[in-house]
Amino acid sequence: MSTILPDLDRAGEVDVTARPISRRSTGADAVFAHGARAVGASVLVITGGVGLFLGLQAVPTFQRYGLAFLTEQQWSPDTDVIGIAAVLVGTLQVAFVAMVIAFPLALATALFISEYAPARIRATLVSLVDLMAAVPSVIYGLFVALLLMPYAADLSIWFDRTVGWIPLFAVPGGNADAPLPALSQYGFSSFVAGIAVSMMVMPMACAVMRQVFSQTPPGEKEAALALGASTWGMIRTVVLPFGRGGIIGGTMLALGRALGETIAVALILSPAFEIKWSVTEKGGNTISSLIANRFGEASDSQLSALLAAGFVLFLITLLINTLAAIVVNRSRSGAETD
Amino acid sequence: MTIDFSQAPDTQVAAASGRTFLPSYDDDAPPIAPRSSLGRMTPDELFVRAGSWLAALGLAWITTQRLLPLPGVPWFLIAFFVFGILATAVTTAATGTWIDVKDRVAGAVITGLALVVGIALVAVVTYVAVKGFRPLLNLNFFLDDMSGVGPKDPFDEGGIRHAILGSLIEIGIAVAITLPLGVGTAVFMTEVGGRFARIVRTIVEAMTALPSIVAGLFIYTVWILALGNDRSGFAASLALSVMMLPIIARASDVVLRVVPGGLREASLALGASRWRTVWHVVLPTARPGLATALILGIARGVGETSPVLLTSGAAEFTKANPFEGAMNSLPLFIFGGVRSGNDVAIQRAYGAALVLLILVLVLFVIARLLARPRRTTTRPSRKARS
Numbered sequence: 128m129s130t131i132l133p134d135l136d137r138a139g140e141v142d143v144t145a146r147p148i149s150r151r152s153t154g155a156d157a158v159f160a161h162g163a164r165a166v167g168a169s170v171l172v173i174t175g176g177v178g179l180f181l182g183l184q185a186v187p188t189f190q191r192y193g194l195a196f197l198t199e200q201q202w203s204p205d206t207d208v209i210g211i212a213a214v215l216v217g218t219l220q221v222a223f224v225a226m227v228i229a230f231p232l233a234l235a236t237a238l239f240i241s242e243y244a245p246a247r248i249r250a251t252l253v254s255l256v257d258l259m260a261a262v263p264s265v266i267y268g269l270f271v272a273l274l275l276m277p278y279a280a281d282l283s284i285w286f287d288r289t290v291g292w293i294p295l296f297a298v299p300g301g302n303a304d305a306p307l308p309a310l311s312q313y314g315f316s317s318f319v320a321g322i323a324v325s326m327m328v329m330p331m332a333c334a335v336m337r338q339v340f341s342q343t344p345p346g347e348k349e350a351a352l353a354l355g356a357s358t359w360g361m362i363r364t365v366v367l368p369f370g371r372g373g374i375i376g377g378t379m380l381a382l383g384r385a386l387g388e389t390i391a392v393a394l395i396l397s398p399a400f401e402i403k404w405s406v407t408e409k410g411g412n413t414i415s416s417l418i419a420n421r422f423g424e425a426s427d428s429q430l431s432a433l434l435a436a437g438f439v440l441f442l443i444t445l446l447i448n449t450l451a452a453i454v455v456n457r458s459r460s461g462a463e464t465d
Numbered sequence: 466m467t468i469d470f471s472q473a474p475d476t477q478v479a480a481a482s483g484r485t486f487l488p489s490y491d492d493d494a495p496p497i498a499p500r501s502s503l504g505r506m507t508p509d510e511l512f513v514r515a516g517s518w519l520a521a522l523g524l525a526w527i528t529t530q531r532l533l534p535l536p537g538v539p540w541f542l543i544a545f546f547v548f549g550i551l552a553t554a555v556t557t558a559a560t561g562t563w564i565d566v567k568d569r570v571a572g573a574v575i576t577g578l579a580l581v582v583g584i585a586l587v588a589v590v591t592y593v594a595v596k597g598f599r600p601l602l603n604l605n606f607f608l609d610d611m612s613g614v615g616p617k618d619p620f621d622e623g624g625i626r627h628a629i630l631g632s633l634i635e636i637g638i639a640v641a642i643t644l645p646l647g648v649g650t651a652v653f654m655t656e657v658g659g660r661f662a663r664i665v666r667t668i669v670e671a672m673t674a675l676p677s678i679v680a681g682l683f684i685y686t687v688w689i690l691a692l693g694n695d696r697s698g699f700a701a702s703l704a705l706s707v708m709m710l711p712i713i714a715r716a717s718d719v720v721l722r723v724v725p726g727g728l729r730e731a732s733l734a735l736g737a738s739r740w741r742t743v744w745h746v747v748l749p750t751a752r753p754g755l756a757t758a759l760i761l762g763i764a765r766g767v768g769e770t771s772p773v774l775l776t777s778g779a780a781e782f783t784k785a786n787p788f789e790g791a792m793n794s795l796p797l798f799i800f801g802g803v804r805s806g807n808d809v810a811i812q813r814a815y816g817a818a819l820v821l822l823i824l825v826l827v828l829f830v831i832a833r834l835l836a837r838p839r840r841t842t843t844r845p846s847r848k849a850r851s
Contacts, residue, residue, distance in 0.1 A: 154738070155738055155740055155741075156738045156739045156740055158740070159738075159739060159740030159743070160657050160739070162649075163649060163652050163653035163656065163657045164653060164657060164661065166645075166646060166649035166650055166652075166653055167649070167650050167653035167654065167657075167661070167662060167665045168661075168665075169646065170646050170647075170649075170650040170665065170669065170710065170714060171664070171665045171668055171669075173646075173707070173710065174668055174669055174672040174707075174710060174711055175668050175672075177672065177675065177680070177683050177707060178668075178671070178672065178675075180683060180686075180687065181679065181683065184686070231578060232578055232581060232582050235574065235575045235577075235578030235579055235582075236578065236579045236582045238575050238579075239575050239576060239578075239579035240579070243572065243575060243576060243579075254829075254833055255583070255586060256582075257761075257829070258586070258826070258829055259582075259586050261761065261764040261765065261768075261825050261828075261829050262589065262768070262822065262825065263767070263768020263769070263770070263796060263818075263821055263822075263825065264768065264769075264770070265768065265770045265796050265799050265800055265818070265821075266589065266593060266768070266799075266818050266821070266822060267589065268803075269593070269799070269803060269814070269815070269818060270588070270589050270592055270593070272803070273803075273811075274592055278537075278539050281537070281539070282539075326585060326589070329582065333582075357564055357565065357567070357568035358568055358571075358572065359567055359568040359571035359572065360564065360567075360568065362571070383674055386676070387675075387676025387677065387678065387679075389676070389677065389678045389770070389771035390770040390771055390774075390796070390800060394800070394803060394804075415676055415678040415679075415771065418678050418679070418682055418775075419678060419771055419774060419775075422682060422685060422775055430686060430690070433682065434682060434686060437676070437678070437679040437682050438679075440676055440679065441674065441675055441676065441679055444674040444675075444676060445671055445674040447674075448670075448671075448673065448674040449671070449674075452670065
């Protein structure tokens with residue numbers, strides 16, 4: 128047998144040239160790439176513009192008041208004394224209380240869902256936590272302000288009575304030993320506001336933690352169990368070390384959200400402009416509730432001061448979110464999280 | 466031991482081989498020891514656990530109601546939890562080791578705290594439902610607005626039609642702005658890429674940190690004060706857009722990044738151009754995820770009060786035109802009602818809160834249904850990922 132070559136007509140050869148290969152997109156692709164780039168650029172301009180605008184607006188305030196803007200407690204535009212020391216401390220207090228409450232709850236819930244709950248109801252529990260994150264904050268504010276406040280005040284009174292020597296729990300104006308302690312002295316405090324904020328941010332921290340825990344390599348978990356570890360031993364030696372990045376990152380994301388929460392705080396906290404070391408004492412303020420309360424009657428210069436306060440809040444949140452992102456990305460467990 | 470390598474391996478094996486004795490099994494004989502059931506609690510264990518908590522119930526009652534002056538349900542529950550854990554520790558220590566005690570106590574604490582969270586969620590929903598169902602019984606609550614209705618008028622007058630409509634219009638405009646921009650940016654960041662895309666991603670991620678009230682203050686300063694526009698529903702939509710845009714862009718980015726690269730390469734290898742690949746392969750693959758990102762963004766935006774508070778103003782009457790004049794919305798209506806301190810207005814606010822909660826619930830269920838992996842009949846369905 129022989130191979131028969133096709134009889135190619137060499138004479139009337141069509142001029143075949145290699146298709147030019149280039150990375151440069153042509154035609155519709157060029158339109159697509161440029162269009163997408165334009166959308167990206169416009170979003171960059173919008174979002175970056177907000178940050179830039181806030182920064183620029185804050186400049187006159189910082190020039191006018193200098194560093195005193197950060198150290199002054201009073202906010203009285205009529206006497207030209209404006210400072211955010213008190214609201215800044217108040218913001219940190221509310222966020223601190225919120226995180227003290229939310230962190231153990233979020234960690235325990237995440238561990239329960241990923242390690243203890245029966246596999247059948249796991250998906251339902253995950254949806255429930257996500258649902259909790261979607262409940263509007265004004266509803267948490269209502270719930271805490273009108274239902275939980277008396278109980279929280281009771282707890283504050285008990286704190287004052289038993290551990291009142293700690294400045295955090297002392298209430299200077301209140302008399303805890305009175306037969307009927309005045310609830311008005313113990314309610315409306317950073318502590319109560321912190322409870323509402325903790326209900327808001329807990330599901331967020333929990334979602335991040337759970338996601339990281341669920342990515343623990345099953346082989347390592349099974350290895351720990353096969354070596355005779357109890358469930359808790361397995362969690363302590365495998366799940367928690369693996370999920371450390373997610374725990375820290377989720378907590379910091381929640382902290383960032385807690386710092387910016389407005390409405391739940393504005394509903395509960397009665398405004399006061401002084402640094403209070405006690406979280407259970409009535410009154411306090413946060414940057415966001417300051418803005419919500421004062422934007423209406425603000426003059427131009429005062430508005431600039433409010434924007435400067437907002438800018439400081441934004442910088443703090445940005446710092447915390449960036450740290451959270453770095454922690455989550457650096458850790459071994461963070462490879463798959465967003 | 467030294468091994469003599471001079472010998473051939475076969476002879477070594479032959480020297481070592483002997484006879485193999487198979488043990489004889491009697492299949493009908495009972496096992497020597499009862500097999501411990503894995504995963505299920507033994508009666509002993511069950512008794513220890515349930516008994517500890519029963520004991521804690523009694524102890525808590527005696528301590529809080531009889532011995533110590535700590536009346537009230539909250540103290541009882543706290544005492545119950547503490548005593549339950551103590552009793553669990555003690556009963557476990559009676560039979561087990563220190564490791565068992567730690568395991569039981571950790572399990573009890575984690576389950577208990579998770580239960581607290583569950584109770585909190587149920588309590589919030591129940592509380593709002595119980596407090597807010599009264600106004601909802603009158604149909605005019607949905608069909609009427611508050612124009613000409615005093616805050617103390619009974620529930621068969623007035624309603625929240627203006628707030629519901631306002632919320633829907635505002636969130637609708639916000640979605641119309643953020644959806645194309647957000648998904649477009651995500652497409653740019655994942656599909657086009659380059660150094661510029663990295664800058665955009667950094668800025669967008671940074672802006673997710675923007676507190677919502679600051680977004681509202683930005684629109685208030687620029688749109689209302691500097692440009693001289695009235696407070697309007699459109700201004701509120703702009704504020705919501707500034708807040709939602711980074712959230713949606715980032716969520717879509719995450720969704721698009723997990724589209725398998727093999728699908729893209731297959732499409733490109735078949736000769737499709739890049740935009741066809743994006744339009745016909747990447748976006749349809751990511752559609753459930755994109756829908757979830759969008760709806761979660763909406764659920765977040767529709768309940769957000771602070772940007773709306775600064776920008777929209779609260780009207781008492783129904784308005785369909787978002788471009789002029791004040792416009793109410795559900796969160797703002799709730800906030801105003803609670804702030805007014807009037808009992809009837811607070812009840813109306815609860816009614817509005819219930820409506821808002823139901824709205825968010827419905828959106829949420831839709832998101833869950835969309836996010837479910839689609840079942841195909843031609844392929845055996847894989848087990849759904851949790």
